[in-house]
Amino acid sequence: AKRLSGKTILITGASSGIGRSTALEFARTSPQNLRLILTARREDALRELRDQIREEVGGGVEVLPVKLDVSDADAVRGFVGNLPEEWRDINVLVNNAGLVRGVDRAPEIKEDDINVMFATNVTGLINMTQAILPIFLKRPEGGQGDIINISSIAGRESYPGGSIYCASKAAVKSFTDSLRKELIASRVRVISVDPGQVETEFSVVRFYGDKSKADAVYAGCTPLTPDDIAEVIVFTATRPENVVVADSLIFPNHQASATIMHRKG
Numbered sequence: 001a002k003r004l005s006g007k008t009i010l011i012t013g014a015s016s017g018i019g020r021s022t023a024l025e026f027a028r029t030s031p032q033n034l035r036l037i038l039t040a041r042r043e044d045a046l047r048e049l050r051d052q053i054r055e056e057v058g059g060g061v062e063v064l065p066v067k068l069d070v071s072d073a074d075a076v077r078g079f080v081g082n083l084p085e086e087w088r089d090i091n092v093l094v095n096n097a098g099l100v101r102g103v104d105r106a107p108e109i110k111e112d113d114i115n116v117m118f119a120t121n122v123t124g125l126i127n128m129t130q131a132i133l134p135i136f137l138k139r140p141e142g143g144q145g146d147i148i149n150i151s152s153i154a155g156r157e158s159y160p161g162g163s164i165y166c167a168s169k170a171a172v173k174s175f176t177d178s179l180r181k182e183l184i185a186s187r188v189r190v191i192s193v194d195p196g197q198v199e200t201e202f203s204v205v206r207f208y209g210d211k212s213k214a215d216a217v218y219a220g221c222t223p224l225t226p227d228d229i230a231e232v233i234v235f236t237a238t239r240p241e242n243v244v245v246a247d248s249l250i251f252p253n254h255q256a257s258a259t260i261m262h263r264k265g
């Protein structure tokens with residue numbers, strides 16, 4: 001908690017799932033003297049989360065909900081300039097916003113799904129990083145701050161029906177690895193957190209809102225909860241300054257690869 005004191009944390013995709021849990025976990029870990037900038041397209045959900053954080057930990061954590069579509073390059077470019085002055089000194093960027101759409105295989109993959117996945121998961125994440133990094137680079141010793149990118153097992157191992165999503169997460173992995181090398185002369189920490197199966201709205205989004213198809217993904221399994229991943233994210237951000245948890249792969253106990261799951265019954 002001491003290591004987070006006075007810091008400003010920016011989380012993308014904080015309206016649901018892993019991003020939402022991460023906001024709560026930061027607040028619980030450092031209930032005094034913390035600022036959270038919570039962003040997503042659904043502003044109502046962000047305001048509800050702000051109220052929940054206030055109720056749980058009190059006023060020691062200040063929360064600023066900001067509507068932001070990471071796939072809107074102009075919005076991302078103007079993002080920092082539109083923040084109130086006292087919120088601009090960001091220390092930790094959690095690039096979590098992301099999504100999967102469909103299970104189609106080439107040549108049937110929908111053009112719109114391809115574009116949305118790349119615009120959000122890849123270009124959105126890169127644009128966010130470029131928008132925030134100048135803030136980090138103004139600090140001493142060549143720059144300071146944490147960039148925590150949420151990739152996936154899908155970025156390490158591709159599977160049929162997931163080619164575009166997997167390619168997008170592999171792109172996140174390559175970008176993250178390059179960035180860590182580019183920033184080697186700074187004190188900026190570049191961190192990759194790669195979850196396996198986590199039950200969130202992820203599969204509901206994948207099946208365009210069809211909850212029964214989403215539920216079937218987790219049949220006979222005990223998936224990770226978003227809180228499980230939030231704990232890892234906050235762990236990486238609370239290590240001593242010289243410790244970089246560069247890369248973590250987190251599975252539920254029944255999972256051993258993108259496609260190898262042990263299902264009960």
Ligand code: NDP
Nearest residue numbers: 013015016017018041042069070097098152198200201202
């Ligand atoms: P959820 O669908 O529950 O949450 C996704 C979040 O991303 C939402 O808050 C959503 O907010 C936000 N988001 C989506 N598109 C945009 C956009 N264009 N601009 C801003 N925010 C956006 O899924 P998860 O919590 O599971 O997903 C979080 C991250 O974790 C993603 O990057 C995902 O790829 C990754 N991941 C998930 C795994 C899983 O099994 N669930 C496994 C491995 C990685 P809103 O709709 O309000 O904009």
Ligand code: 8X3
Nearest residue numbers: 152153154196197258
């Ligand atoms: C989500 C994990 O394997 O369902 O990133 O695509 S997977």
